[in-house]
Amino acid sequence: MFDSLSDRFEGIFTRLRSRGKLTEKDIDEIAREIRLALLEADVNVRVVKALIARIKERANGAEVAKSLSPAQQVIKIVHEELVATLGGDARKLSVNPKPPTVVLLAGLQGSGKTTAAAKLARWLERDGKRPLLVGADLQRPAAVEQLKVLGERVGVPVSSTGSDPVEVARNGIDEAIRLGRNFVIVDTAGRLQIDVELMDELRAIRDAVNPDDSLLVVDAMTGQEAVNVAEAFAETVDLTGIVLTKLDGDARGGAALSVKEVTGRPIMFAGVGEKLEDFEPFYPDRMASRILGMGDVLTLIEKAEQAFDAEQAAVATEKLRQGEFTLQDFLEQMRQMRKMGPLQNLVAMLPGVPKELRNADVDEGELARIEAIICSMTMEERSNPTVINGSRRIRIAQGSGTTTQDVNQLLKQFKQVSQMMKQFSRVNKKGKRKLTGLPPGFDPSALGGPGGLKL
């Protein structure tokens, strides 16, 4: 279902090439594909319309058809438009010259407010600030306990005294002044934007603490509803920013676009996990790629820079191009790659990977087995697998706790895969083809395994 945009354009532009000129009809057709891609990513229907109008205008003006690669050209325009929409004026949290600075968190039930409050506290603490957490959710069972546990974990005091949320919030400010804390983060109960009573309560909390920043916490898995939520909260408490949570999943996150478009408020932070350190600034360009199903190449590069030894990697790449890539090289690179995190997450960041592969369950244990098999080989065997005869196979299997069948299969697959990768790397060297997909002619069913891939 989640074909990347470039695949979608393929058909349109092949026809186009023979004509060399974009007609109105072509543009409409392209627009339709963009619309589909955005809708599948949960961008709100109305927001899609506005975006398409802007994109069409730009595509019309630009010399798309004459460019060498019109598909890439259009994708670039779409991508740029999304980045522009998502980004805009990036800004940091305000700091009140007269402390404490107050940050108010609000949002739907279960969106991640309490977790975000603790993450933000940790973030500020690391930035040399002295935050205080205020638990103003007196509604959900054990909400304050939850915040207290989290506060303890990050070493930030939690205040929650008073009989109603407004009083608790006000007391929190007093407590901060007493304790000399210069930031106050107010966690509120989850509420539906149509719940008049609770929205009034939120306004009352706002009036009581006069926040410097009011942040809406939005779940990245939210669908069309995101615009209604954002509009209502923006109206109630004059939002100044947005926190997008649960981005560690595989939701395309079109809600980010919707929320940004209707509120005009910047998305300031991203929640990328349940742990309190899983919190980062929001990167519009990554989000744009993600919404378009283009993978998260930038994150991948960042991770790679930390994990890989550049020189060794360069040597390995050259070997790959020359077709001299050995099992030993593979072992070394694989070990570095595993430092980057679970393989499945990495694959999800690659652009243009078919969804069958993207969604396949990856068993990290299999990687360990492969590693064990290679480790049971001698250096000679690793660089020249053809010497591996029957008795060597048995030895390798025994040494790695696998079967000769496993060893056979690894050898066979390695041959196929390295062949394919060689081809792939050559294509890239010529610079003609960006990494927007698997090598031409890639056919997963050609791989070993009984009956090929049935996913």
Place this chain on the structure above:
Amino acid sequence: MSESLAPIVLIGIFVLAAFLLVLPRIVRSREASRDGGATAAPSRPSTPPPLAEAAPAAATTEVPPELVEEIESIEVVEEAPPDEPPRLRDRIGKTRASFAGLLGVLRRGGKIDAAAWDELEEALLLADVGMTTTQSVVDGVKARAAAAGADADADALPDLLRAEITERLEATATDRSLHHAAEGPTVWLMVGVNGVGKTTTTAKIAKREIADGNKVLLAAADTFRAAAADQLAKWADRLGCALVRGQDGGDPGAVVFDAMDAATARRTDVVIVDTAGRLHTKVNLMRELEKLKRIVERTPGALQEVLLVLDASTGQNGLTQAREFAGAVDITGVVLTKLDGTAKGGVVLAIEDEFQVPVKLVGLGEGADDLVPFDPAEFAAALVE
């Protein structure tokens, strides 16, 4: 250009290479486990028995005696006849954008024209039905309009749509009840991504079962999230039912293990297991869930429902959630929560279509009474309204 691309190319190559190497093996082992899994005992030679399953039901459990007392007294006390259960129609968000209002053709009057079909498509998309299912629903309505005569009036559109959606849903399942074991304890396992309403729904279902005269035990198998067990404990306290909990950060398997023991020992009718929220992309967490399920399955016939809790505001990711949870723990039903908001929860149409898993219950608020059975006709009406 090619310089700056080098790292991407390189990483891409290695990631893919490693991936392609493991892939055929995964397919193979999956097939093997499916074949074997259908008939064989839960013990698989390839997977060593998890530690917790072997661990004795021990000190980690804490069943507050006063709760056990309470449940005994409840059995004697005549339950007041439950209040009228809330109805979907009365409880869905009052100010939700009117679906019919989106269909300009209703205002224009006259026949259903091409623009009307576009409007219908857009309205369905706005309800999170998703492109694929939307197109199929629109086709279905078109067929109905044709059958009603080539000159179907625009006025008929809402009815045609309602009928189409109702029949689709009815085709998935006729039985949307939660099943009880013929004998011995019944176990229902609550699963889902983070923050959707698993714990609250656990409490809501417990309340209903208690009202039906069943002896209920709640298992707080979320040992991970801060104060998750406290949250469920508060509910158990309010409802007056027993609770089994473990140490914070402890093994959820041990909690389930103990809950199963306690259920048998105390002749509990229904055990509801509240699990930690987990994103379906987290391989290890999904495996942990499989393990919890296996522990329940050691008591033959006990596991009757694995319920995927889904937030009505979820977009197309709901489909992926259903696919992954179904693949890991064979979900038997869906609970659609937070339908008291303005979100329409249309993704369940796609889920039922694609996976044939019925929605069984609907959450309509944060209170213990805010739960109703899922009714296809009512849901269709609420969607089209």
